[in-house]
Amino acid sequence: MMTLPVLMGDAWGVLLAYVFLYPLVMSFAWSIGAVVFYFLYERHPHRIVNQPPVLANYPMVAILVPCFNEEANARETITALMELQYPNFEVLAINDGSTDRSAEILNSLVAEFPRLRVIHNLQNQGKAVGLNTAAQLTQAEILLGIDGDARLDPWCLHWLVRHFEEPVVGAVTGNPRVRTRSTLLGRIQVGEFSAMIGLIKRAQRSIGLVFTVSGVIAAFRRSAVRDIGFWSPDKLTEDVDITWRLHLAGWEVRFEARALCWILMPETLRGLWRQRLRWAMGGMQVVFSNWRKLWRRPRLWMVFGEYSMSLMWAIGIAVLVFYRLIDLLLYQADLQSVPILFIGWTGLVLSTVCLMESLLGIALDHPYDRGLAKNFFWMIWYPIVYWMLVSSTAVCALPALLLRKTGERAKWISPDRGISPDRPPNP
Amino acid sequence: MTKARALIISHPELQPMLRRFFAFALTVAAWGIWVLLMLPLLWIGAARLDVRLPALDYFAHVDATKLGQLLDFLPLALLLVVIWLSVQLLYGLIVRVLRSTDKPPVSDATTRVATNANQESVEFSTWQSARIVQVEHAAHGRIQNVHVVMAGDGTSSQPRV
Numbered sequence: 001m002m003t004l005p006v007l008m009g010d011a012w013g014v015l016l017a018y019v020f021l022y023p024l025v026m027s028f029a030w031s032i033g034a035v036v037f038y039f040l041y042e043r044h045p046h047r048i049v050n051q052p053p054v055l056a057n058y059p060m061v062a063i064l065v066p067c068f069n070e071e072a073n074a075r076e077t078i079t080a081l082m083e084l085q086y087p088n089f090e091v092l093a094i095n096d097g098s099t100d101r102s103a104e105i106l107n108s109l110v111a112e113f114p115r116l117r118v119i120h121n122l123q124n125q126g127k128a129v130g131l132n133t134a135a136q137l138t139q140a141e142i143l144l145g146i147d148g149d150a151r152l153d154p155w156c157l158h159w160l161v162r163h164f165e166e167p168v169v170g171a172v173t174g175n176p177r178v179r180t181r182s183t184l185l186g187r188i189q190v191g192e193f194s195a196m197i198g199l200i201k202r203a204q205r206s207i208g209l210v211f212t213v214s215g216v217i218a219a220f221r222r223s224a225v226r227d228i229g230f231w232s233p234d235k236l237t238e239d240v241d242i243t244w245r246l247h248l249a250g251w252e253v254r255f256e257a258r259a260l261c262w263i264l265m266p267e268t269l270r271g272l273w274r275q276r277l278r279w280a281m282g283g284m285q286v287v288f289s290n291w292r293k294l295w296r297r298p299r300l301w302m303v304f305g306e307y308s309m310s311l312m313w314a315i316g317i318a319v320l321v322f323y324r325l326i327d328l329l330l331y332q333a334d335l336q337s338v339p340i341l342f343i344g345w346t347g348l349v350l351s352t353v354c355l356m357e358s359l360l361g362i363a364l365d366h367p368y369d370r371g372l373a374k375n376f377f378w379m380i381w382y383p384i385v386y387w388m389l390v391s392s393t394a395v396c397a398l399p400a401l402l403l404r405k406t407g408e409r410a411k412w413i414s415p416d417r418g419i420s421p422d423r424p425p426n427p
Numbered sequence: 428m429t430k431a432r433a434l435i436i437s438h439p440e441l442q443p444m445l446r447r448f449f450a451f452a453l454t455v456a457a458w459g460i461w462v463l464l465m466l467p468l469l470w471i472g473a474a475r476l477d478v479r480l481p482a483l484d485y486f487a488h489v490d491a492t493k494l495g496q497l498l499d500f501l502p503l504a505l506l507l508v509v510i511w512l513s514v515q516l517l518y519g520l521i522v523r524v525l526r527s528t529d530k531p532p533v534s535d536a537t538t539r540v541a542t543n544a545n546q547e548s549v550e551f552s553t554w555q556s557a558r559i560v561q562v563e564h565a566a567h568g569r570i571q572n573v574h575v576v577m578a579g580d581g582t583s584s585q586p587r588v
Contacts, residue, residue: 021504029508036516076432110558110577120561120576122587129568136570137562139555151434181437184450207515233568262434302515348464355461371435380457409568420436 003336004323015316020346022313023387026306027353030196031360033203038364040206042257047367049258052158056165061089061157061219062140066130067148071101072422073264077148078109078116086157091116092134093148097124126411127215128231128238135222135230144219146261149417151179152217153260160219160259170224170251171243173201173213174259177369180418183267184378191379192386194361194372195354198257202364205255209303212283213253215239217261224251236410237282244290247300260368264417271416276389280397281404283307288401314394317387354383553578561587 005012045053063081067074074093081091093106095118106118119134135143142164146152156174163172178193180186197214204210218239225231228245235241243253266272287307294300320337327337358379362372439447473479554560556579563572576586 025504025508028505029512032509033512036512107559117557118559120559120586122561122563125564125568129564132568133562133564133570136551137554137557137560137573139552179434179436181435182439183442183446184454203512207512208518209515264436299515299518302511348461348467351461351464377458378454380454380461418436419441420432420438421441422432 003334005336015320019313019316019320020350022309023350023383024353026310027357030199030203031357033206034199034360034364037202037206037255037257042202042364047258049153049159049260049368050155052155052258053162055158055162058086058088059142059161059164060140061086061142061144061161062134062138063089063091063144063146063152064094064131064134064138065091065146065148066094066096066127066134067098067102067106068096068124068127069098069100069102070148071098071105073149073417074102074105075109077146077150078106078113080151082113082115083154084152084157085154086161089115089157090138090140092119092138093117094119094121094130094134096121096126096130124411126233126409128233128235128410131238132230132233135225141222142219143222143225144217145215147216147263149264150176150216151262153262156217156259156261159256163254163256164219164221166252168252169221169254170227170246170249171213171218171220172254172256172259173210173219174217174261175201175255175257175365175368176214176216176261176263177365178265179262180265180267180420181375182419184381185269185272185385186265186267186418187375187378188381188385189265189272190372190375191358191361191382194365194369195358195379195382196361196386198361198365199357201255202257204303207302208252209247209299210243210253210255211303211307212237212240212243214261216263217259218242221251224249227251233409234407235282236278236285238410240283240286244286244300247303248290248293248297250297257364258368266416267418268416272389273393274416276393277397277400280390280393281401284311284397284401285404310390311394314391318391318395321388321391351380351383355379358382559586 008015065077065081070077078091078093091113093109093116095103095106103120106116110116110118117137119130119137121130121133125133131143131145142161144157144160160172160174163169175198176193178186178190181190201210201214215238220242224246225242228242228249228251231238232241232245246253266275287304291304294304323335324337327333327335358376362376366372553575554573557575557577558579558581559575559577561574561576562570563574565571574587575584577583
């Protein structure tokens with residue numbers, strides 16, 4: 001029987017080597033980069049969140065909170081914002097044509113909080129248009145975009161704003177911490193945000209190339225946003241898009257580990273799948289639409305190269321797993337598939353490196369999230385779950401993106417926000 | 428009014444007992460497999476101490492030579508990563524020093540924002556201080572009209588339905 005390994009010959013070996021070596025090498029790269037970030041930026045002045053450095057001045061900050069059907073979270077989010085210790089800010093809640101009681105709740109909060117202003121979009125326009133509208137209806141120099149279900153740390157603004165004292169800085173993203181920790185999926189994501197996202201952001205910052213700000217907490221210089229023409233309404237991940245356009249326009253994008261933002265994440269497979277599929281599609285959409293402009297910024301080639309390699313790896317792993325599954329299902333034939341990633345020496349090496357990476361992530365984020373170490377038990381799942389998710393969303397995102405109409409407006413997708421006493425799981 | 432939630436929302440008891448049990452049991456099993464994968468290290472250690480343990484055959488299907496060839500590339504790959512990081516770091520620092528003044532802060536005058544939105548600046552500054560506004564957008568997402576429901580001084584008008 002002509003099997004895939006026979007047909008591909010040496011290419012098969014190269015594929016196996018690539019699928020094994022890429023995550024291994026990148027684990028080391030992210031870890032080394034994160035340690036460099038720690039020594040260069042995070043250790044100084046200190047890691048005590050509630051003792052931020054004194055700023056030369058405190059420019060006006062507008063916190064933009066796009067809300068679409070946020071009746072369950074709006075009060076909590078706005079109330080937490082009013083506890084910010086920064087002296088000069090206003091909150092702009094953007095009710096983007098919600099169909100629930102969000103408008104009523106936000107209007108009632110205006111009476112309670114003098115710093116709150118509310119913008120009602122008469123029709124649903126999508127997050128990017130909501131942000132653009134609010135950015136034009138404020139006079140603040142710094143714009144901070146957060147999600148309608150996020151809770152900011154009281155000292156978050158101090159840590160973010162200090163970066164804007166340097167005029168080259170166009171955007172600064174903070175450190176999202178997962179609040180929803182009830183289910184296995186929730187706990188795996190707690191680990192992911194430290195071991196993967198936290199390390200990657202640190203490493204990227206240490207070389208001055210943050211791939212994307214986190215849409216859930218990202219501060220922008222208003223003139224920089226205006227310089228690039230505000231947010232793009234047709235992009236599925238407006239945060240990735242605006243980061244790339246800032247880079248292309250020559251602005252610096254930074255990561256601040258001490259600017260904490262507590263977020264709700266999906267705790268069902270369906271919710272997680274929808275979220276990650278959107279992320280995958282959005283990332284590809286931005287990279288595909290910007291790659292021609294990369295000649296202007298040779299430094300971005302690195303980010304483009306790394307993204308392309310990770311995409312190839314995700315597709316490669318999908319091919320191997322699919323082939324392996326077929327081989328296991330066919331009792332009568334041996335397709336000579338190899339269980340390369342999960343069993344044997346390769347599995348041992350990769351899982352051990354990933355666990356070490358998780359430990360490093362926990363150590364770096366421990367001062368900001370004291371209960372993090374408790375989640376290490378669940379992190380054994382992280383490589384398998386994360387890789388399978390990345391791989392399957394990449395494979396599905398590609399055709400979905402190609403079938404999407406050019407310029408189609410990106411609309412809200414109400415995500416699953418985990419389980420809690422007021423949001424019990426489905427039976 | 429909804430009751431304030433704790434910062435960390437951890438309520439595993441809200442899940443069915445069976446689901447919790449499976450999550451725990453599978454995680455213990457996953458750790459067990461990892462420990463099992465680590466066993467050859469024990470065998471290697473035992474061999475050094477001249478202790479003979481029963482032979483392991485569950486790695487028999489894995490071609491150790493191929494793996495060794497793969498791992499041979501690892502130090503080279505790591506060296507390349509370190510060099511790449513160092514070059515990037517150095518380049519970043521140089522760029523940062525050289526262009527520290529090439530992006531002067533631009534004052535974002537209200538008039539310019541108003542022009543961008545095709546509006547009169549006087550009216551725009553009223554909108555920029557209003558407490559509650561309703562906004563209509565054109566098809567492409569640009570602001571078309573703004574109705575002030577509650578002005579900055581607290582005076583209210585009837586909202587549009």
